[in-house]
Amino acid sequence: MDLLDNWLFRSGFGLSGFGLFGMMVWGLYLFPLAYLVLRWRAYREQAPADPQLGIKVVLYYFRFLTHQLLLIGLASAAIGVLFSGERGPIFRIAAGLIVGGGSLYAGCVAALYQRTNAAQFPAVGRFFTGAGALVTGLVAMCVWIGFFLALFSPGRAGEVVKILVALMFVYAPAAVLLGRSLLQYSLAAPAAPPPAKPLE
Structure with missing residues (x-):
């Protein structure tokens, strides 16, 4: 069970602890990049300025981060189902990631669509939905390739195959689902900006 123990450590402590801290530090570079790219694109297209661009970049980044934690929790739960003898520890880790990540994700979504103009100015949502689709798609592609590498390996890779199937x-x-959301963003007609206030 060394491989499963390694997953327990990485999912429970590495990805939700030091890995999360590293993603937050990386986010310090993502914030100005996303802000500048979106602001420059609006300027190039001569679109109306988004007064809530900064707060939406922050909220969408945390939505992206908590969504990844939620996926890790769901993957941990799926692995626990396949490893019947080690369900206790991995289910506790999965529950922590799902409840913690899911509650923060729901809070970010509620704040975005109830307190901001995300529906009128969807550029930030499209940007981070694309980032989420890219990261999640890369993980799925690596898992798919790894599954066949383990399947056709000469040695016994039963635990590896189980983990990859769960992932x-x-x-x-x-x-x-993220690709579908990104496609909907691309096909949706641009929303009309709010009317400008009359000059006094």
Whole structure:
């Protein structure tokens, strides 16, 4: 069970602890990049300025981050189902990631669509939905390739195959749903900006 123990450590402590801290530090570079790209694009297209661009970049980034934690929790739960003898520890980790990540994700979504103009100015949502689809799709692709590498390996890779199957059941549908959301963003007609206030 060394491989499963390694997953327990990485999912429970690495990805939700030090890995999360690293993603937040990386986010310090993502914030100005996303802000500048979106502001420059609006200027190039001569679109109306988005007065809530900064707060939406922050909220969408945390939505992206908590969505990835939620996927890790679901993958951990799926792995726990396949490893019947080690369900206790991995289910506790999965529950922590699902409840913690899911509650923060729901809070970000509620704040975005109830307190901001995300529906009128969807550029930030499209940007971070694309980033989420890219990351999740890359994970799904690596899992898919790893599954066949383990399947055709000469040695016994039963635990590896089980973990990869569990990951595929989580990340493949998530990548499809994110791709569908990104397609809807692309096909949606641009919303009319709010009317300008009359000059006094």
